[in-house]
Amino acid sequence: MIELPQVRNISRRFARVWNRNLVVYRKIWLVNFLVPLFEPLLYLTAFGVGLSALIGQVPYEGKELPYVVFIAPALLSITMMYNAFFENTYASFVRMYYQKTFDAMMATPLSLEDIIAGEIVWGATKSVIATAIMLFVVSLFGLVEYPHGLLILPLSFLGGLAFGAAGMVFTGIVPSIDMFNLPIFLFITPMFLFSGTFFPTDTLPDWAQSISHALPLTHLVNLCRMLALGEMHPAMILSVIYLLVFTVLLFPVALIVMRRRLIK
């Protein structure tokens, strides 16, 4: 029997679930802010000061970019991915499995779908907050062109939804919290390395380039880099469509696996 995602069970009440996470987040906002504030400084120092001397300029889309200019947008994209993915895997799993927060919520008028939608939108929100802070920091170094760079914020929401939905799918199927190591090893780490983040994808062999272009982070990095460089390109539409389709496909899958897991 084919299960259909119960999308119509989503109501505006999903915002209550989102709000619960926001309240908890605000309690330790300082700690939450510190990471996106200082992480780019670490990377920029290591790569900008350390590696730049060795690497010099990086060829990208027919231009020669200083290495820090090349990687700054990648750092932003990785932040989007990490914030949403880790929120909707480890953090959501803890709420679901250890704290039974979802069980308590399901005794209220909230539907399971409201809860999952609230969690994923929260993951995307965390991605936006972290991106905004980091964007501010890298902008201080003159690494982002404005006004184009402002579009990185809505992009971080879209990227957050995509990676949050992917994370939630794993949360719906992993038997235990330790098992998240597997999708991280197979999915997140390869993307972190091979999505045109720290070196351009065209240095890869053809087959690896094809794989790389099938990965969502590659598209996110490309979009982010174009915006940070202050450029608009018709091909960017394709990357946006890719991320939209990725989200629209995975979100219902997340609803299905979570329903299968929690509704007994």
Add this chain to the structure above:
Amino acid sequence: MAEIVPIIDAQDLRKVFNGTTAVDGLTFQLFPGECLGLLGPNGAGKTSTIRMVYAFSPMNSGSLKVFGIDIETGWREIKARIGVCQQDNNLDPDLSVLQNLELFARYYDIPKKDAKDRARQLLQFIALEHRANDKVTSLSGGMMRRLVLARALINNPELLVLDEPTTGLDPQSRHQVWERLELLRANGLSILITTHYMDEAYRLCDRLIIMDHGKILVEGGPADLIRRYAGEEVVEIVNPGREVREFVQTSGFMHDMLDHRIILYGREDDHLFELIGEQFCKEGCIKRMATLEDVFLRLTGRGLRE
């Protein structure tokens, strides 16, 4: 005359978990203002039944109406009008005591200001105002249970569903919870409760359902069930000899023959104790009132549940 609409109307409820039948054709009703108790050994299907009633878990077959609304279509409205105290304490450990109530109110769409007032009132009701800003993990088991009860009342429910509200509490805390439940009952709240404490069931419930293996064994008022299944007076004979065993077997009285004990159930005017005592009991005979626990054990057996 208009017929009274039952708060819960369950017809032939069935719940199957990959092959094992947890609830096997349960039919029952709960009427307005009533406190109905579900009793049964571990694994009898109490929690499974209750979860269907608050639309947490879908039934495999049967029909279920709450407040006269079909649960399949009206689950959201039904859940908005029920208060639930689940078997586990699933308070939100990331939030303070007060926030646990305030944010829970928001799940019911209660406006922020009303949520604040209601949360304060309820903290007072459970005598935890002084702990409002503490972490819930710092509360004792009894305080947590009281907070779960308060949380279940946040939406002013018309039906309160309680799954073992006092399990694991000390006598003081249990009495505290009981007093509050009695107050709510006096105000006309309908209650569906499961418990393993027979004194709790006796004290709180108007009507009881004793179930096992997902089926109803008997149904009735607590006192009525005791009269029917355990008589009025009980005599326990410790380490009975051969003659007394024979006497009991031929006497025609309700009794249970255990390895080292005979339990005899009779009416007051049967004068069991005098009858047995004079003939057989030098010592080791106990006379006491029949209780709900006698009924429970007689109906569900004395064997352990795996």
